Amino acid sequence: MHAGAHLPTSHGSQERAPRKNLFLAAAIEADALKVAVRIRNLSEGGAMLDGSVLPRAGTPLVLRRAEIEVPARVVWQSEGRCGVAFDHSAVTVDEWISGNRVASFEGYRGQARVDAIQEAVRSGTVLPAEPAPPPAAPAMADLGERLVEEVFHVRELLNSLGERLVEDPHVIAQHLEALQNLDRASQILEHLGSILGAEDPGAAAQSVAMQDLRARLLRPSSANDG
Numbered sequence: 001m002h003a004g005a006h007l008p009t010s011h012g013s014q015e016r017a018p019r020k021n022l023f024l025a026a027a028i029e030a031d032a033l034k035v036a037v038r039i040r041n042l043s044e045g046g047a048m049l050d051g052s053v054l055p056r057a058g059t060p061l062v063l064r065r066a067e068i069e070v071p072a073r074v075v076w077q078s079e080g081r082c083g084v085a086f087d088h089s090a091v092t093v094d095e096w097i098s099g100n101r102v103a104s105f106e107g108y109r110g111q112a113r114v115d116a117i118q119e120a121v122r123s124g125t126v127l128p129a130e131p132a133p134p135p136a137a138p139a140m141a142d143l144g145e146r147l148v149e150e151v152f153h154v155r156e157l158l159n160s161l162g163e164r165l166v167e168d169p170h171v172i173a174q175h176l177e178a179l180q181n182l183d184r185a186s187q188i189l190e191h192l193g194s195i196l197g198a199e200d201p202g203a204a205a206q207s208v209a210m211q212d213l214r215a216r217l218l219r220p221s222s223a224n225d226g
């Protein structure tokens with residue numbers, strides 16, 4: 001299933017909200033599982049995720065990105081990806097992208113929110129107190145998450161290049177070793193992104209399947225050399 005693939009509809013003729021292809025770092029919690037994932041496509045009703053460990057279909061979970069947190073349920077899971085349906089659609093795609101909630105009033109946002117507040121004032125409705133805005137976090141606080149996003153972005157660029165190159169049999173015949181190294185570089189980036197996004201990078205490095213990469217990552221410190 002390609003990165004831009006859509007979740008299957010749960011009911012044969014039921015239409016689903018259009019999805020936007022993305023590449024956003026996030027995290028899921030399901031029972032004892034807490035792991036970093038990437039949001040690959042998204043609508044207000046659901047998303048497709050990829051990650052090194054994902055729960056099975058039917059599992060309830062919580063999807064988190066920065067201050068956004070939404071309960072959901074796994075609809076399908078296959079080959080390192082899964083589709084989830086949100087329990088409610090109170091978060092917009094733009095909010096998921098920014099990781100910040102937009103001020104709303106009775107479900108309205110933007111200019112519609114302003115109009116709804118004005119109508120409530122005219123009708124004498126007592127307005128609820130506006131929640132205090134969250135304190136602004138330093139820009140560097142998100143650097144680790146953004147590094148993970150960039151690692152996986154570079155991996156996708158390499159994969160796209162590799163897919164184009166292998167379409168030409170002459171390129172394969174003349175540059176097979178280089179193409180194999182390109183694929184290997186993509187695999188290394190996949191592992192590095194998963195390690196950087198893990199809560200326990202040391203444990204994630206221990207579980208790397210590529211033996212030579214694992215050996216390089218876990219080699220003894222050379223601080224005393226020279």
